[in-house]
Amino acid sequence: MSNWGREYENRSGFFNDALDVGQGPANPPRQAGFNLDEDIDVAMQPAGAVAPPRRLVENTEEVEQTPLQTMIRHWMNERHSPDILPAQEALLAGLLDHLRSQTRNIQILRDDPRTSESEHIRIMLVQTEIERVKFLIRSYIRTRLYKIERYARFITTNADIQTRLTASEREHASRHAKITDQHLFLSVLQSLPESQAHLDDTPVFYPSMVTQPDKTRPVFVHALQDCPPVALPDGTRLQMNKGHISLTPYHVVEHLVARGEAELV
Amino acid sequence: MALPPALRGSVTPQELEMIASQQVIEIIPLIAMEKTAFISGAYGPLRPPNKSKIPLWMAVNLKQKKKCHIVPPRWLNVEFLQGRLDLENSDSRAFCELPFRFAEIAKVIIDIASDDLENPDQIRSLLKDLREARQAKCRAGLGQIDHSELSLSNLGSMEINEIRPVFVQSMNILSKLARSNTLEA
Numbered sequence: 001m002s003n004w005g006r007e008y009e010n011r012s013g014f015f016n017d018a019l020d021v022g023q024g025p026a027n028p029p030r031q032a033g034f035n036l037d038e039d040i041d042v043a044m045q046p047a048g049a050v051a052p053p054r055r056l057v058e059n060t061e062e063v064e065q066t067p068l069q070t071m072i073r074h075w076m077n078e079r080h081s082p083d084i085l086p087a088q089e090a091l092l093a094g095l096l097d098h099l100r101s102q103t104r105n106i107q108i109l110r111d112d113p114r115t116s117e118s119e120h121i122r123i124m125l126v127q128t129e130i131e132r133v134k135f136l137i138r139s140y141i142r143t144r145l146y147k148i149e150r151y152a153r154f155i156t157t158n159a160d161i162q163t164r165l166t167a168s169e170r171e172h173a174s175r176h177a178k179i180t181d182q183h184l185f186l187s188v189l190q191s192l193p194e195s196q197a198h199l200d201d202t203p204v205f206y207p208s209m210v211t212q213p214d215k216t217r218p219v220f221v222h223a224l225q226d227c228p229p230v231a232l233p234d235g236t237r238l239q240m241n242k243g244h245i246s247l248t249p250y251h252v253v254e255h256l257v258a259r260g261e262a263e264l265v
Numbered sequence: 266m267a268l269p270p271a272l273r274g275s276v277t278p279q280e281l282e283m284i285a286s287q288q289v290i291e292i293i294p295l296i297a298m299e300k301t302a303f304i305s306g307a308y309g310p311l312r313p314p315n316k317s318k319i320p321l322w323m324a325v326n327l328k329q330k331k332k333c334h335i336v337p338p339r340w341l342n343v344e345f346l347q348g349r350l351d352l353e354n355s356d357s358r359a360f361c362e363l364p365f366r367f368a369e370i371a372k373v374i375i376d377i378a379s380d381d382l383e384n385p386d387q388i389r390s391l392l393k394d395l396r397e398a399r400q401a402k403c404r405a406g407l408g409q410i411d412h413s414e415l416s417l418s419n420l421g422s423m424e425i426n427e428i429r430p431v432f433v434q435s436m437n438i439l440s441k442l443a444r445s446n447t448l449e450a
Contacts, residue, residue: 068305072284079276098304121332122301125323129303132283132322139280146268218436220417220425222365232413233443245425247415247432249440265422 067094068133073263075140080220080264081257082250083213084147084155086164095137102130144169152177153199153210161213215251222265227256275429278369281422285369286322291336293317294327321373328378335378340364341371343384346391353398360399360419368396368423396424403428412439 074088106123109115115123148155148169155161155173162170181199189197202208223240230238230252240246240262246253256262271277287305294311301309308319316336319327327333339345340363352361364370371392379385403424406415410432417425 066306069287072287076276076284079272095304102304118296118298121296121327121330122298125326126301126303128322128326129305133304135283142267146273149267216437216440218433218440220429233440234411234413236413238414243418245417245420247410247417247436248413249436252414265425 067091067098071095071140072136075136075143077257077264078140078143082217082219083215083254084144084151084161084164086258087144087166087169089166092137092140095133099130099133099137102126106130145172147213148173149176151211151213152180154212157210215254216249218247219250219253220265221246221248221253221256221262223256223262225261227261230256274433275426278423278426281366281426282369282373283322285366285422286320286325286373288321288366288370289318290321290324290338290370291316291318292324292327293334293336294332295334296327296332321370325373325377328381335374335381337374337378337382338364338370340367341374341382341388343387343391346388346395350391350395350398353395358402358405360402360417362419363395363421366422368392368421399424400427407432407435410435410439412436412443 071088071091074085074091078085106126109119109123148165151161152173155165155170156177165173184199185197189199198209200208200210221240223242223244225242227240230240232238232252233249238246238248238252240256245265253262257264293316294313296311297313298309298311300307303320305320308323309317311317311319311333324333324335328335340349349361349363371388375382375385375389375392382388399420403417403420406417407428409415415432415436
């Protein structure tokens with residue numbers, strides 16, 4: 001399991017403890033007109049997750065850029081990109097805090113016998129959303145974890161890719177690389193002649209032994225705004241306007257995705 | 266492993282449906298509900314019989330409990346789709362403009378709220394015709410693929426997902442051929 005996943009479990013554990021404290025005298029008992037939103041708004045504030053201003057949706061295709069929508073975009077980018085994208089630590093922490101406060105709120109409501117029938121629907125909806133968000137976050141983390149394990153050896157030798165990982169992801173990568181190396185050495189390599197016992201040979205005409213992200217892999221890219229022209233492998237330039245969809249090698253649009261001007265679909 | 270092999274190359278239709286279900290849709294509620302803060306934003310209050318806007322997944326949930334009617338989006342009706350189908354057939358290359366996630370949203374609504382639609386059977390057959398017309402263009406597009414770029418504007422997310430494995434691999438092979446060409450030259 002990833003460290004993020006572990007942190008997530010820890011947080012929910014912490015949060016169950018916190019609930020008992022929360023029901024002590026520090027928190028006044030819930031009043032009859034208890035308002036889920038107010039409580040959530042208050043709970044949201046210390047988390048420091050400031051939601052961007054909401055704008056009206058004119059067109060159904062224009063989706064608001066809430067933290068959740070942003071997270072969905074990063075999730076999809078991560079799934080489609082052959083490379084590891086920068087970790088979204090702040091965004092993820094904000095969402096986890098939000099999840100925690102929502103879980104606490106429904107727990108309080110559920111434990112209260114005065115909760116009415118119509119509130120049960122609200123609780124059920126909030127609970128459903130929590131499960132949806134949890135699924136998304138798990139999938140995002142698992143995708144990163146898969147790539148980290150796959151490129152572990154490459155990560156340990158490449159400073160650039162390390163800047164895109166969190167501290168715990170970096171640690172996981174180096175541990176994974178070390179353990180795999182040890183295993184290969186003990187099971188096979190130590191009995192081979194010295195000249196064949198390396199894991200990082202770069203023979204001519206053969207791919208490198210260290211698995212690297214294949215940035216030439218084609219991806220489907222969707223321009224979120226008018227993008228500056230990009231240079232294509234055949235030497236021509238491509239100007240993508242808002243809404244344009246293209247299939248092109250990842251390295252062509254890498255910088256657009258990083259700047260949030262385009263998304264992978 | 267961290268990510269099952271089936272999920273490595275592409276996303277699943279179910280995942281796309283989940284993303285599409287985040288979109289806001291209009292409903293006519295049959296129950297009252299106070300304004301409630303969700304992670305994706307605050308929705309409500311629901312006051313029957315006033316229309317209200319909530320995410321599709323929430324509408325599906327309420328609909329299955331018979332607690333709301335779904336107001337179909339303005340593009341999900343016979344007239345609009347017939348117009349698009351005519352447009353689609355009149356141009357042999359470009360795809361006509363449709364909402365990016367139309368396939369997912371249409372499927373969800375037809376599956377669970379066909380009684381809120383007018384002529385659901387006709388809508389279904391129009392969507393099928395649209396799909397076939399667009400699929401034929403996709404296949405024709407495979408002939409134009411080269412190693413650097415292929416424009417597919419107006420293609421929906423579900424359609425992209427469908428053609429992804431073949432198209433990505435075709436382009437990959439063409440890139441390799443192009444690279445070995447330049448090496449030899």
